[in-house]
Amino acid sequence: MNIKTPIAVSLLSLLALTGCAPAETESTEAQSIVVYAGRSEELVQPLLDQFTQETGIEVEVRYAGSAELAAQILEEGENSPADVFFAQDAGALGAVAKAGLLVELPAEIYDLVPAAFSAADKKWVGVSGRVRVLSYNPEKVTELPASVFDLADPSWAGRIGIAPTNASFQAFVTAMRVLHGDEATSQWLAGIKANAVIFEKNTAILEAVETGEVDAGLINHYYWFARAKEMGAENMKSKIGQFGSQDVGNLINAAGVGIVEDSSAAQEFVKYLLSETGQRYFAEETREYPLVGDVAPADDLTPLSEIPSPQIDLSDLDALEQTLELIRAAGLL
Numbered sequence: 001m002n003i004k005t006p007i008a009v010s011l012l013s014l015l016a017l018t019g020c021a022p023a024e025t026e027s028t029e030a031q032s033i034v035v036y037a038g039r040s041e042e043l044v045q046p047l048l049d050q051f052t053q054e055t056g057i058e059v060e061v062r063y064a065g066s067a068e069l070a071a072q073i074l075e076e077g078e079n080s081p082a083d084v085f086f087a088q089d090a091g092a093l094g095a096v097a098k099a100g101l102l103v104e105l106p107a108e109i110y111d112l113v114p115a116a117f118s119a120a121d122k123k124w125v126g127v128s129g130r131v132r133v134l135s136y137n138p139e140k141v142t143e144l145p146a147s148v149f150d151l152a153d154p155s156w157a158g159r160i161g162i163a164p165t166n167a168s169f170q171a172f173v174t175a176m177r178v179l180h181g182d183e184a185t186s187q188w189l190a191g192i193k194a195n196a197v198i199f200e201k202n203t204a205i206l207e208a209v210e211t212g213e214v215d216a217g218l219i220n221h222y223y224w225f226a227r228a229k230e231m232g233a234e235n236m237k238s239k240i241g242q243f244g245s246q247d248v249g250n251l252i253n254a255a256g257v258g259i260v261e262d263s264s265a266a267q268e269f270v271k272y273l274l275s276e277t278g279q280r281y282f283a284e285e286t287r288e289y290p291l292v293g294d295v296a297p298a299d300d301l302t303p304l305s306e307i308p309s310p311q312i313d314l315s316d317l318d319a320l321e322q323t324l325e326l327i328r329a330a331g332l333l
Helices: 006-017 041-055 066-079 090-098 148-152 167-180 182-195 202-211 221-231 264-274 276-284 314-318 320-329
Strands: 032-037 058-063 084-087 125-136 160-162 196-198 216-220 239-241 252-259
Touching: 032 041, 032 066, 032 264, 041 058, 041 264, 041 276, 066 084, 066 090, 066 167, 066 320, 084 090, 084 264, 090 167, 090 252, 090 314, 090 320, 125 167, 125 202, 125 221, 125 264, 125 276, 148 182, 148 216, 160 182, 160 202, 167 182, 167 216, 167 252, 167 314, 167 320, 182 196, 182 320, 202 216, 202 221, 216 221, 252 264, 252 314, 264 276
Parallel strands: 032 058, 032 084, 160 196, 160 216
Antiparallel strands: 084 252, 125 216, 125 239, 125 252
């Protein structure tokens, strides 16, 4: 447990001065947590603010890329100030869990989430689903490629946008390694290096497709829906599509959460993300897929059951460092 905010310290001091200092019970646990968030601040900060308003638990958030934060926790080890790791993808969570730096979640939390979106060792759970898609300009891409591997063909030179530093791209590459092996993945990375225009973020890729800078790009589905919400779907020049059945380019991943330093406040935070309030937020505000309860996804989303995704255990996406080595070797990082 981290020593928490001055508010908590002041409260304890006041109780001591008035002779009412409580015993060391659960009720005296500090009501603040440190969250390492690999999510976009723009996307999730309103939900975190709402959590504080409703529970009184203060949240200090450190935003960065999920892979970067995973590396930071691994470096900090047991001295990490993080109480909770809120990651963009399963791979970063798995890497931290594999190092023994996440606690096993209690059944009342773990059992809320379907097994397909949770770690087999109970060290993290998914909080929202995200689907890899191909964003494309229908005037320039009249026939969708059957496989994401097709994008390494020279016919795609200069036409495809990717974001190698993005955690979702890295998790997708890990999935490719798991399903097709390192050699095939390295060959694909070499081909995509020759063809791709590099961007830092999915939003920049989508913007490049919209403006005609590239013909297509690999992104997560909700970026398209977020832009459509702003400008109207009828005004979008791009569309999103899927590859063939079982193609790794259609990977369904999960943003998820694990507890680094256990406390009632940390558990309350995770429960909040999985509550109806949290799940509705993801469905309505970020256009991700809710994973818990009866909360339905947005009407314009293809049901998860109809996504032609590959069969893969998200717990197998924990070999992040090996994936980064391949991406670096290809000259993409």
